[in-house]
Each structure stands twice: as structure tokens, then as C-alpha cells.
Amino acid sequence: MPSMLDAVVVGAGPNGLTAAVELARRGFNVAVFEAKDTVGGGARTEELTLPGFRHDPCSAAHPLGINSPAFRDLPLHRYGLDWVQHELPMAHPFPDGSAAILSRSVAETAASFGPRDAGTYRRLVEPLLPHWDTLVRDFMSLPLTALPRDPVTLARFGLVGLPPSTWLMRRFRDEKAPALFAGLVAHVIAPLGGFATSAIGLVFALAAHARGWPVARGGSQAICDALTAYLKDLGGAVHTDYEVKRLDDLPPARAYIFDTSPKAVARIAGLGRYYDRFRYGAGVFKVDYALDGPVPWTAKEARTAGTVQVGPYRKDIGKALNAVSHEGRGPDAPFLITVQPTVADPTRAPEGKHTFWAYGHVPNGWDGDLTDAIERQLERFAPGFRDRVLARATAGPPQMAARNANYVGGDIASGAASGLQLLLRPKLSLSPYTTPHPAVYICSSASPPGPGVHGMSGHNAAKAVWRRLRTEA
Numbered sequence: 001m002p003s004m005l006d007a008v009v010v011g012a013g014p015n016g017l018t019a020a021v022e023l024a025r026r027g028f029n030v031a032v033f034e035a036k037d038t039v040g041g042g043a044r045t046e047e048l049t050l051p052g053f054r055h056d057p058c059s060a061a062h063p064l065g066i067n068s069p070a071f072r073d074l075p076l077h078r079y080g081l082d083w084v085q086h087e088l089p090m091a092h093p094f095p096d097g098s099a100a101i102l103s104r105s106v107a108e109t110a111a112s113f114g115p116r117d118a119g120t121y122r123r124l125v126e127p128l129l130p131h132w133d134t135l136v137r138d139f140m141s142l143p144l145t146a147l148p149r150d151p152v153t154l155a156r157f158g159l160v161g162l163p164p165s166t167w168l169m170r171r172f173r174d175e176k177a178p179a180l181f182a183g184l185v186a187h188v189i190a191p192l193g194g195f196a197t198s199a200i201g202l203v204f205a206l207a208a209h210a211r212g213w214p215v216a217r218g219g220s221q222a223i224c225d226a227l228t229a230y231l232k233d234l235g236g237a238v239h240t241d242y243e244v245k246r247l248d249d250l251p252p253a254r255a256y257i258f259d260t261s262p263k264a265v266a267r268i269a270g271l272g273r274y275y276d277r278f279r280y281g282a283g284v285f286k287v288d289y290a291l292d293g294p295v296p297w298t299a300k301e302a303r304t305a306g307t308v309q310v311g312p313y314r315k316d317i318g319k320a321l322n323a324v325s326h327e328g329r330g331p332d333a334p335f336l337i338t339v340q341p342t343v344a345d346p347t348r349a350p351e352g353k354h355t356f357w358a359y360g361h362v363p364n365g366w367d368g369d370l371t372d373a374i375e376r377q378l379e380r381f382a383p384g385f386r387d388r389v390l391a392r393a394t395a396g397p398p399q400m401a402a403r404n405a406n407y408v409g410g411d412i413a414s415g416a417a418s419g420l421q422l423l424l425r426p427k428l429s430l431s432p433y434t435t436p437h438p439a440v441y442i443c444s445s446a447s448p449p450g451p452g453v454h455g456m457s458g459h460n461a462a463k464a465v466w467r468r469l470r471t472e473a
Helices: 013-026 063-067 106-110 115-125 129-143 151-161 163-169 176-186 197-213 222-232 262-269 300-304 312-327 369-379 397-403 456-472
Strands: 005-010 030-033 090-095 101-103 236-239 252-258 285-289 305-310 334-341 354-362 389-395 438-440
Touching: 005 013, 005 163, 013 030, 013 222, 013 456, 063 151, 063 197, 101 106, 101 176, 101 197, 101 300, 106 115, 106 197, 115 176, 115 197, 115 389, 129 151, 129 197, 129 456, 151 305, 151 354, 176 197, 176 305, 197 236, 222 236, 252 262, 252 389, 262 334, 262 389, 262 438, 285 312, 285 397, 300 305, 305 369, 305 438, 312 334, 312 354, 334 369, 389 397
Parallel strands: 005 030, 005 252, 030 236, 090 305, 252 438
Antiparallel strands: 090 101, 285 354, 285 389, 305 334, 334 354
16 A cells, blocks of 8 residues: 555445546546455345345445446446346335336336326426436536536426426326326425425436436445445455444545544544535445245236335325424334345346345334234235235334444435435535645535445545545646
8 A cells, every 4th residue: 555545435335436436537546444354335236134145234226326427437247237127117006006117218217197287297307308317417516526428408307306206196187197296206205395396306217217216236245345346446445344433543645535424524534513414315224135035916017026115105105204304203104115135137136036124214223113013914915925024124214223333323315415415515616525624525425426336426526535635736
């Protein structure tokens, strides 16, 4: 290791590794330090239940990953990353056995909403979809890390996306489209009436139409393993099982980049109360299952989907989110996000068996048990589900935070994705990746563009770092 590194990255999650790769590609000497014994952060894969069943403890489906400008610019396929598509990206079943779907086809998706809303949906997404690649690059590079490539489309997207999702849902006449859209917004655990929540739903829908909601073959760990292998080929170093408590624990470097929570950055770098106003949001209660067969969904569309939202209706989803956000309790009928990777990737379980996970939202730091409520919901839409359970592994907010220190109180979004903090995080600033310490930067999901396995927070932070390092050269 050189006596003086150009950059040290703390945290080997998708953002930290992407930041390291971006700097190493440009000839800088980089080393990564990770407290856990493996890389991964929110994209790990482990045998949580039984031997041979490979589970993703957090992120599993990756609509933002396959669409990420950062990942698409890197040769990760050469290092083992293989995106696997389900027949349908997502399904949203209803009690009568029908389902709304999010398909690669706009027309097929629109048709699932019924004749009165099909045209409304097509008019909403079809003008934006041809500009998706430019739009997503502009959207995920904000704020001000680059001038918009297509300001007209970005402005058009903003006019639709900045209002609350409850406003956008008023365009629809029946229940299926608003229910599916409410579920999309709830992926970031945001109240449905919040600022810019329409943008959340639109981004997920457009991502599905553009490139689907795939899983990584073998597990989400493949994403971070590919980034690590590429970084090492570029000459970077990765040190695991290395906990950092203060800057003095790290080798001398011209820049320090933290893929950690804002308060961890402040504690380690001696920034005092700089991030004290940063808010954490609701947590999740997650159950990973080893199953003896596929989930017995009543709706046939759900059987081939990678992700299945279990609501069912927008009023039910809103009620579940309100119980968590405003009443401070676990919901009686939680809204569930579920992923069934082995429907398309059988390598994750023994022959004929399946892995499956479901999570519901709970208050930050909640220490109750939501298992029974989750399984009651699943039985409503997949009768006989419990009979297929071979083993389960549960994780509430304390366990989620223990697995990943960035998930403070079980908040897998690494900070409340609501209000102005949805866009302006971790502080109101034109340079959100910098800190009062001139050599210290933040690149976690607490910085723009926010939660998800996409690496763009790391990419954007690396851009800020290499601009400074080049001016000093």
C-alpha cells in the first residue's frame, strides 16, 4: 500500500464499492475498509434458513440496478453479474383472484387496469419512456453534479412527479391502477400524500418497462462481488473485518469517502452535531422462507412475477403506512413487498424447492413480532402458504440494524424518504456529498439519489472527489 493513498472508502456496500471503482478507473490509488467479514452492505446473500437455500437478507429485486447509469457503464458482466428476468417484473393480486401487473409491455400493463384506465396509464408513461435512458441519468445525477442532458423531458417529468401520488391517482377511475401505484410508492416507505411521491411510482414503473425488475443470478451478493473483483483488477484493495471508529484508524489519504449513515460519518470524522437534523424513517420486519414448493398464489399472474405486492387496495396500503408513520404501531394488516427469486433462478435452492421473502413496515426501532400478521396476509392471497414452509428466518428493526449499521432503527432506506429529505439529503446543500471536513465525503444511500442498489450515490460522490483531487495534482 502506498504511504499516501488518494482515497479511502469506508463501507463495502454497492455505493462504497462503486465510488472506489470510479476513482480507480481514473488512476487513483484506492482502498476500501469494511467492518463485516464480507463485502455486500444491502446486497448480500446468505444461507439464513437451511443448507442450500440462498437468501438475500435485504435487497433482492433490482429495477434500479439494471437501469443504473453507473452499473451500465461498468463491465460487471465480465465479473459474474448476470441479470435474470422473471416472466413478469411485478404483480399486485386482489381478493377476487385477479391481479394488476407491471409488465415490460406498456400495453399489457395498461390492459390489466381495465378499459376505463388503460388509456390514462398509456398517456402517462408513453411520452416519457423513449427518453428513459437520458431521464434516469439526469434524475439520478441530481443535484448539480452535471447539467441535464434533456432539460425539457426532466421538466415534464417534474411536473408530473413532484406532486403527491394521491393527486396522480385521481386520474384513474377504477381501483387497480391506484392500488398498484400506491404499492410502488410504498417501496420507499413514504406516506402516499408526500411531496414528490408521484415521481417514486413513475420511476419504478418506467424502470420495469425499460429493462424489467431482475434478480442477480445466485443472489444479490453477485453485484458487490463483481464490483470487488473489478476494483481489484484496477489495482484497488479491499480490507474486510476492519471496523473504523475514528479517522486515525485509517491509513493516510487525500480523501475519505463514507458509505455509512450520516451520524456515523459525524462520529468517526469528528463533525459534531452536523447531521443531527437528519431524520430516519420507519423500519421493516422481514421474513425469509425456505419453501417446499412455489407460493400457491390464487392469481395466476403472481405465480410468474419476481415481485408481488400484497395490499390489496390503496386505502389498505395507506392505512398500513399511517399505522406505522402516525400511530407508532405495527399494522394489523401490513402492506407486503415480497420477492420469489427461485421462480426464475433455481440455483438458489435445492431442486424443486424455493426461497421467498416478505416484509412489512413497522415503526423505527420496533421490537415486536409481525410474523403472524404477515402470514395471515399471505394466506389471503396464497391459501396453503404455511403448509409449504420448511423454515423461516425473521428479522425486525433491531436485527436489520445489526446486519447493516446503515439501517438505523431498521430503516432500510438509510433515512426517511419523505418531505424535502426525499430529494435534499443528507442536508440542504448544493454539494451533498461534501462535509465540513475538506477531505471527508459521504456516498451512502443517505445521499442523493437515495435508497436502492444502483451505485449512483457512490458514482456522484466519486465525481466530487476526483474533481478536487485533480485540482490539487
